[in-house]
Amino acid sequence: MSQIKIIALKEFKDYFISPIAYIVIALFLIVVGWFFFSTFFIYSRADLRDFFALLPMVFSFFVPALTMRLFAEEKNVGSYETLLTMPVSFVHIALGKFFAATLFTCTMLVPTLSYPIFISLIGDLDWGPVAGGYIGAVFLAGAYCAIGLFASALTRNQIIAFIIGCALCFTLTIINRMLFFMPSEIVAVIEYFGANTHFANFSKGILDTRDILYFISLISIFLFSTHLVMQEKN
Amino acid sequence: MIEIQDLTKYYNDFCAVDHISLSVRPGEILGLLGPNGAGKTTTLRMLTGYFKPTSGQILVKDLHMPEHTLTIKALMGYLPESAPLYHNMLVYDYLSYVARLKGLKDPARQLERLHTLADLCGLSGIMHKPIVTLSKGLKQRVGLAHAMMTDPEILILDEPTSGLDPNQIAEIRSIIRQIGQRKTVIFSTHILSEAEATCDRIVIINKGKVVADDTTTRLKQGALQNNLIRLALKGPDVKTACQFLADMNLNLSVSALTPDMEDQVRVEIQGPPDRDVRSDIYLKIKETDWIIMELTKETQALEHIFQKLTRENT
Numbered sequence: 001m002s003q004i005k006i007i008a009l010k011e012f013k014d015y016f017i018s019p020i021a022y023i024v025i026a027l028f029l030i031v032v033g034w035f036f037f038s039t040f041f042i043y044s045r046a047d048l049r050d051f052f053a054l055l056p057m058v059f060s061f062f063v064p065a066l067t068m069r070l071f072a073e074e075k076n077v078g079s080y081e082t083l084l085t086m087p088v089s090f091v092h093i094a095l096g097k098f099f100a101a102t103l104f105t106c107t108m109l110v111p112t113l114s115y116p117i118f119i120s121l122i123g124d125l126d127w128g129p130v131a132g133g134y135i136g137a138v139f140l141a142g143a144y145c146a147i148g149l150f151a152s153a154l155t156r157n158q159i160i161a162f163i164i165g166c167a168l169c170f171t172l173t174i175i176n177r178m179l180f181f182m183p184s185e186i187v188a189v190i191e192y193f194g195a196n197t198h199f200a201n202f203s204k205g206i207l208d209t210r211d212i213l214y215f216i217s218l219i220s221i222f223l224f225s226t227h228l229v230m231q232e233k234n
Numbered sequence: 235m236i237e238i239q240d241l242t243k244y245y246n247d248f249c250a251v252d253h254i255s256l257s258v259r260p261g262e263i264l265g266l267l268g269p270n271g272a273g274k275t276t277t278l279r280m281l282t283g284y285f286k287p288t289s290g291q292i293l294v295k296d297l298h299m300p301e302h303t304l305t306i307k308a309l310m311g312y313l314p315e316s317a318p319l320y321h322n323m324l325v326y327d328y329l330s331y332v333a334r335l336k337g338l339k340d341p342a343r344q345l346e347r348l349h350t351l352a353d354l355c356g357l358s359g360i361m362h363k364p365i366v367t368l369s370k371g372l373k374q375r376v377g378l379a380h381a382m383m384t385d386p387e388i389l390i391l392d393e394p395t396s397g398l399d400p401n402q403i404a405e406i407r408s409i410i411r412q413i414g415q416r417k418t419v420i421f422s423t424h425i426l427s428e429a430e431a432t433c434d435r436i437v438i439i440n441k442g443k444v445v446a447d448d449t450t451t452r453l454k455q456g457a458l459q460n461n462l463i464r465l466a467l468k469g470p471d472v473k474t475a476c477q478f479l480a481d482m483n484l485n486l487s488v489s490a491l492t493p494d495m496e497d498q499v500r501v502e503i504q505g506p507p508d509r510d511v512r513s514d515i516y517l518k519i520k521e522t523d524w525i526i527m528e529l530t531k532e533t534q535a536l537e538h539i540f541q542k543l544t545r546e547n548t
Contacts, residue, residue, distance in 0.1 A: 078314065085312040087337065
């Protein structure tokens with residue numbers, strides 16, 4: 001446990017040593033802020049539904065950008081060898097990096113807490129869906145970080161890791177908007193695979209175990225796959 | 235201390251390490267020698283648990299490798315080739331991260347160890363510099379401090395002096411010798427003088443196989459007993475020179491070498507083990523009008539053995 005914590009803290013600090021953290025956070029806030037507030041006053045509704053509706057799409061580009069370096073850079077520089085020959089196991093490394101990336105993505109969301117505070121001042125805000133939305137956002141961040149981590153473990157090239165990560169996250173995000181292309185028999189199954197549907201439930205303020213289980217499964221599957229890739233590459 | 239049995243590693247169809255068996259005693263400085271691509275790094279990587287062997291066994295202090303990898307890793311300090319480190323970190327941050335990962339969690343003990351290592355490896359002035367700004371030699375020293383963090387019983391260094399200037403090489407070597415007085419050290423190199431100066435025992439690897447394994451002194455003695463003489467002559471052609479030497483009836487085996495100058499003949503003569511034949515050769519050549527340009531006894535014993543062993547197998 002402590003090995004995971006040490007690795008996670010190191011990786012988390014790493015984001016702030018380089019300019020990555022500041023650039024990504026700024027860019028995230030500009031993109032999300034613009035898309036959310038550009039239509040917010042037209043509808044004049046005091047909720048964050050549109051903000052949460054944006055998140056899966058925005059995350060599917062931002063999260064792979066954060067995770068692409070986690071393994072690819074280490075392999076490229078060679079520090080992966082130094083890390084693996086210390087008394088740590090694959091599990092420690094994968095989980096440590098996963099928690100660091102998820103924690104950073106959550107940190108990225110912290111400034112957006114000013115949105116509900118600001119909205120509650122000008123209107124009657126229902127805090128239930130807001131809390132649900134943020135809980136869902138943590139699960140969504142975790143799932144996309146696990147996918148990004150898996151993509152990064154596949155290659156030593158950060159750009160390839162980013163593209164693979166984006167492709168996987170983007171697919172999960174848009175899959176339930178593609179349902180009309182699918183044969184009607186499997187629509188329900190495909191719909192279940194989409195991250196958007198499950199996340200939407202959270203942002204309505206519903207904490208359904210099915211949705212929680214979906215995200216936990218997604219995280220587990222991709223962390224396990226990362227573990228397999230690490231083993232296979234050695 | 236370390237037992238390696240029939241260790242083999244295939245990269246797809248390419249056999250990088252071919253049934254290597256080795257045993258390293260406690261307190262020994264073992265030099266792993268071999269030309270580039272001989273399988274030194276692969277062997278060390280398997281020993282440190284970074285690579286999984288295709289087949290074979292590794293035992294460290296009677297612990298088997300795949301089952302007890304974490305315990306074995308904790309016993310070892312490893313410096314990979316060209317010391318890959320986290321470039322964006324400060325030396326101090328990096329070393330304290332390594333200390334924590336290696337189980338040195340108490341801040342006071344950690345600080346004390348960092349001080350000791352900074353003195354030993356000459357890092358005191360650079361503790362607060364980012365690793366990316368360090369020269370190759372300094373990075374190598376940080377890597378060495380990394381490897382020695384928990385004062386491990388076994389130290390494995392992969393080409394610790396490659397790419398360094400002569401002063402840095404001398405420094406790193408003296409550090410290795412200093413550590414080697416108390417620890418088991420395995421290091422790989424392709425520089426012979428380095429192995430000769432530092433190691434108790436030398437293992438030469440070529441094409442993934444062990445081709446020599448003996449103490450440094452015995453390997454050198456063995457080579458010197460070969461009584462190898464180099465002779466360069468101005469005057470005769472190769473054929474005449476070889477015939478001339480063979481006619482001396484001293485039981486010499488002569489082989490031609492590439493001469494340094496076009497008008498010279500250069501040969502390598504292997505004399506009988508119990509006699510220095512240089513005087514005989516000189517007296518005999520004195521009778522002719524040939525000019526002796528070189529008549530030397532081989533002293534670079536290891537180099538010769540190395541060349542012989544690694545060429546025979548190519």
